[in-house]
Amino acid sequence: MGFFLQLLFTGIGIGAVYALVALGFVLIFRATNVVNFAQGEFSMVAAFLMVVFAVDLGWPYWLAFLISIAGMALLGAVFNLLVYYPLRNRTYLPVLISTIGASIFLSNSVLALYGSQAQVLPGWLDTPGFQLGPVYLDSQYLIIIGVTLALVAFQYWLFERTLIGKKLQATSQDKEMATLLGVPVAAMIMITFVYSAVLGGIAGILVAPVLFVSIQMGSTIALKAFAATIIGGFGDVAGAILGGFAIGVIETFGAAYISVPFKDAFAFLALVIFLVVRPQGIFGERVAEKA
Amino acid sequence: MGGSAIGHIAYALVAAALVALAATVKTDGYIANILMQAATYAIAVFGLSIVLGLCGQINLAQAAFFALGAYCVGLGTADYRLPFWLCLAGGVALAVVAGAGLGLSTLRLGGHYLAMVTISFQQILTVVLTNAIAFTHGPDGVSSIGRPAAFASGQAYLALAVLALSITGYLVWRLADTRLGRAMRAVRDNELAASASGIDVFRTKVIAFALCAGLGGLGGGLFAGGFSYVSPDQFSFSDSIVLLTMALLGGVASPIGSTIGTGLLILIPEWLRFLKSVPGLYLAIYGAAVILIVVFMPDGIWGFIGRLFRTRKRSPLESAGPLALCPADSGAPIALEVRGLAKNFGGLMAVDGVDFQVRRGGLHGLIGPNGSGKTTTLNVVTGFYRPTAGAVLVDGVDVTALPAHKRTIAGLGRTFQNIRLFRSMTALENVVIGAERRGNSLVASRHDALRRRARAALDFVGLGDRAEETIPSFSYGHQRLIEIARALAANPTVLLLDEPAAGLNSSEKKVLHDLLDRIAAAGLTIVIIDHDMTLIAGVAKHLTVLNFGRRIADGETADVLTEPEVVAAYLGAS
Numbered sequence: 004m005g006f007f008l009q010l011l012f013t014g015i016g017i018g019a020v021y022a023l024v025a026l027g028f029v030l031i032f033r034a035t036n037v038v039n040f041a042q043g044e045f046s047m048v049a050a051f052l053m054v055v056f057a058v059d060l061g062w063p064y065w066l067a068f069l070i071s072i073a074g075m076a077l078l079g080a081v082f083n084l085l086v087y088y089p090l091r092n093r094t095y096l097p098v099l100i101s102t103i104g105a106s107i108f109l110s111n112s113v114l115a116l117y118g119s120q121a122q123v124l125p126g127w128l129d130t131p132g133f134q135l136g137p138v139y140l141d142s143q144y145l146i147i148i149g150v151t152l153a154l155v156a157f158q159y160w161l162f163e164r165t166l167i168g169k170k171l172q173a174t175s176q177d178k179e180m181a182t183l184l185g186v187p188v189a190a191m192i193m194i195t196f197v198y199s200a201v202l203g204g205i206a207g208i209l210v211a212p213v214l215f216v217s218i219q220m221g222s223t224i225a226l227k228a229f230a231a232t233i234i235g236g237f238g239d240v241a242g243a244i245l246g247g248f249a250i251g252v253i254e255t256f257g258a259a260y261i262s263v264p265f266k267d268a269f270a271f272l273a274l275v276i277f278l279v280v281r282p283q284g285i286f287g288e289r290v291a292e293k294a
Numbered sequence: 295m296g297g298s299a300i301g302h303i304a305y306a307l308v309a310a311a312l313v314a315l316a317a318t319v320k321t322d323g324y325i326a327n328i329l330m331q332a333a334t335y336a337i338a339v340f341g342l343s344i345v346l347g348l349c350g351q352i353n354l355a356q357a358a359f360f361a362l363g364a365y366c367v368g369l370g371t372a373d374y375r376l377p378f379w380l381c382l383a384g385g386v387a388l389a390v391v392a393g394a395g396l397g398l399s400t401l402r403l404g405g406h407y408l409a410m411v412t413i414s415f416q417q418i419l420t421v422v423l424t425n426a427i428a429f430t431h432g433p434d435g436v437s438s439i440g441r442p443a444a445f446a447s448g449q450a451y452l453a454l455a456v457l458a459l460s461i462t463g464y465l466v467w468r469l470a471d472t473r474l475g476r477a478m479r480a481v482r483d484n485e486l487a488a489s490a491s492g493i494d495v496f497r498t499k500v501i502a503f504a505l506c507a508g509l510g511g512l513g514g515g516l517f518a519g520g521f522s523y524v525s526p527d528q529f530s531f532s533d534s535i536v537l538l539t540m541a542l543l544g545g546v547a548s549p550i551g552s553t554i555g556t557g558l559l560i561l562i563p564e565w566l567r568f569l570k571s572v573p574g575l576y577l578a579i580y581g582a583a584v585i586l587i588v589v590f591m592p593d594g595i596w597g598f599i600g601r602l603f604r605t606r607k608r609s610p611l612e613s614a615g616p617l618a619l620c621p622a623d624s625g626a627p628i629a630l631e632v633r634g635l636a637k638n639f640g641g642l643m644a645v646d647g648v649d650f651q652v653r654r655g656g657l658h659g660l661i662g663p664n665g666s667g668k669t670t671t672l673n674v675v676t677g678f679y680r681p682t683a684g685a686v687l688v689d690g691v692d693v694t695a696l697p698a699h700k701r702t703i704a705g706l707g708r709t710f711q712n713i714r715l716f717r718s719m720t721a722l723e724n725v726v727i728g729a730e731r732r733g734n735s736l737v738a739s740r741h742d743a744l745r746r747r748a749r750a751a752l753d754f755v756g757l758g759d760r761a762e763e764t765i766p767s768f769s770y771g772h773q774r775l776i777e778i779a780r781a782l783a784a785n786p787t788v789l790l791l792d793e794p795a796a797g798l799n800s801s802e803k804k805v806l807h808d809l810l811d812r813i814a815a816a817g818l819t820i821v822i823i824d825h826d827m828t829l830i831a832g833v834a835k836h837l838t839v840l841n842f843g844r845r846i847a848d849g850e851t852a853d854v855l856t857e858p859e860v861v862a863a864y865l866g867a868s
Binding site for chain 2: 085107112229271
């Protein structure tokens with residue numbers, strides 16, 4: 004039982020990271036109808052920025068965090084201008100390919116600048132964790148879960164309770180109508196990209212002390228986060244979060260009880276099973292094009 | 295695309311010359327390796343030009359299909375001592391099965407799912423190739439891979455690879471102008487219009503995907519024989535991206551473009567070898583190149599060249615005589631019957647138990663105020679929405695359970711409120727796709743018969759002399775006429791027109807009115823939805839009036855238009 008609870012805790016912790024990245028996917032998808040395949044690289048870049056500022060330059064953790072997040076906001080803006088904006092009036096396919104190109108560009112630029120050696124980022128707190136009954140609660144996992152819940156709450160408040168949230172929602176539902184009503188659609192999309200890059204960045208910085216900071220971390224996280232969005236129901240915010248936790252738990256248990264080398268395959272297996280059995284996900288995507 | 299006799303002969307000559315050169319010219323090992331890599335990669339890139347170029351679907355796992363072929367040949371010849379050709383055929387078959395399986399599980403969903411699932415497949419395969427060491431030799435790879443006895447020398451094997459390249463290139467080139475190729479292009483341009491033309495969208499996509507995977511397997515199998523060594527890191531996700539970039543750079547819609555793109559992306563890195571001294575730099579440039587190509591050269595190098603030399607000319611088609619319309623006729627007086635039809639979206643009852651009967655050869659109007667459920671009714675009748683309740687009978691046959699494309703095959707033809715044409719194609723090609731509806735008794739499937747019928751349909755709507763122009767060069771009103779011509783060419787039993795007069799000016803409306811009279815005179819049964827009461831009153835013999843999803847009147851036009859409830863619905867009186 005202790006082992007089971009321990010795994011559950013770890014799975015939820017890692018799932019929280021997938022949930023954050025999945026949230027970024029969903030926000031961009033809802034605003035632009037395009038899946039951003041470079042979403043995972045936002046996490047990777049942020050983790051490397053953190054290594055540069057907190058480890059290499061030795062700045063205080065909080066300062067390094069703020070600077071890294073500011074960097075991610077900038078990256079999100081540039082990304083929107085160079086990768087999405089020139090293609091905004093084309094079909095989804097060119098945009099999708101363009102984000103894949105951006106993903107390759109980002110991960111390999113970091114490789115060229117920083118080398119292929121995996122880096123270590125220490126955790127936020129000095130206390131490694133504490134024992135609670137049969138479960139050892141790692142402090143970094145607690146931080147991950149805490150921050151994720153706080154961000155989800157923040158996002159709920161932003162979208163449901165503020166005017167800018169309403170404008171963002173209007174943009175994602177009907178761009179033409181939103182434009183006619185005076186919503187600055189281009190600015191809303193810009194905000195979405197910046198916010199998603201920041202979300203991905205926070206996820207990357209949170210998970211970095213648990214994983215190694217490597218070039219591959221972005222694509223691994225992104226693929227699992229994407230699996231999470233499909234399991235939850237594509238385009239659904241609550242689904243993305245729930246799906247993220249589900250993927251985290253599934254792969255932790257798969258690795259412990261079935262096979263460690265095939266750990267990364269479990270998320271994809273779950274994805275394929277869902278696609279065949281329940282493609283609309285837990286919460287269901289709004290599909291159907293009007294004839 | 296396209297192709298005259300001269301084109302075919304030129305292709306055969308160039309291909310024969312290339313094979314002869316590969317078989318005879320002595321090259322050093324380095325150049326031979328580059329050529330071998332280029333030829334086998336290009337075959338895999340042809341696959342992408344089918345799935346991405348013709349069918350508009352994405353495949354981010356072409357390197358995985360390549361790996362399936364390569365490992366079949368590798369393990370088969372090295373570990374199990376099986377004949378090369380058997381292994382190659384097995385590799386292609388395995389890739390086709392894997393491609394079809396992936397397609398079957400995802401192609402009903404949007405393109406994002408496909409992107410994701412193909413990436414997942416790529417990742418899982420890499421994990422398996424690396425970790426299932428007992429079977430695949432793991433990261434060490436497979437060495438001493440065999441070749442067929444007749445092509446044992448490097449020179450002869452290269453000639454074989456170039457021959458395979460030439461043949462597959464020819465087939466992919468010709469595919470665009472076959473029924474299947476047109477169906478793929480139709481799916482790429484507009485899925486709903488493809489369904490309305492009787493094309494099974496899902497099946498077409500799965501076939502495109504399986505063909506693409508098969509070509510990947512073929513390229514991979516030849517690659518394994520050529521280099522006699524394969525390992526998992528040769529077929530990773532980044533290699534799938536490299537293959538995709540090759541297709542995009544050359545021009546995704548043509549095998550020549552694919553070959554140019556492949557050659558360039560194999561040669562350029564060789565010239566820029568120094569870039570590889572910094573790990574990552576080379577792929578970073580790749581990534582940036584992908585974005586630049588997509589933004590600035592959407593049709594690739596070949597498309598760019600093609601636009602400079604726009605000389606492509608088809609033998610202009612003679613005017614083809616009058617359009618024959620011979621709607622299927624079971625003898626029953628009712629051509630289309632709708633019984634108790636209901637459709638709700640969530641809690642909204644858009645259509646609520648509507649009945650009506652359309653008499654054979656009649657022009658039947660379906661009218662009602664905005665939001666009364668007319669277009670929803672039409673979409674349920676033609677199979678684009680599933681009904682909540684009720685039945686639809688075409689010529690006495692219950693089609694309620696059929697999907698949209700099967701209803702088209704069963705005899706329903708339609709146009710759309712928002713024009714849906716295949717925009718990258720010519721007017722003639724659009725109408726050809728209509729004409730080749732399965733179940734159209736008037737044309738044999740021979741291509742020139744189809745083209746003649748399509749031309750006749752364009753003549754019928756008055757646009758015959760502009761048959762070779764692509765859709766964007768037509769005015770809005772003319773696009774409506776092309777859509778009608780596409781539906782007419784299919785020789786439907788019942789033609790359903792969704793607001794054909796919307797957005798037309800008064801002279802265009804006069805042309806439409808005249809056209810409807812001529813169609814009706816040919817004995818075709820028509821259902822028309824429109825708001826233009828002058829047009830409706832002028833052409834329709836019978837009317838069904840809807841309001842709030844319910845039928846409020848039905849009968850002869852003159853009688854219905856004087857009914858108090860109809861007048862009230864339109865004028866808002868109580």
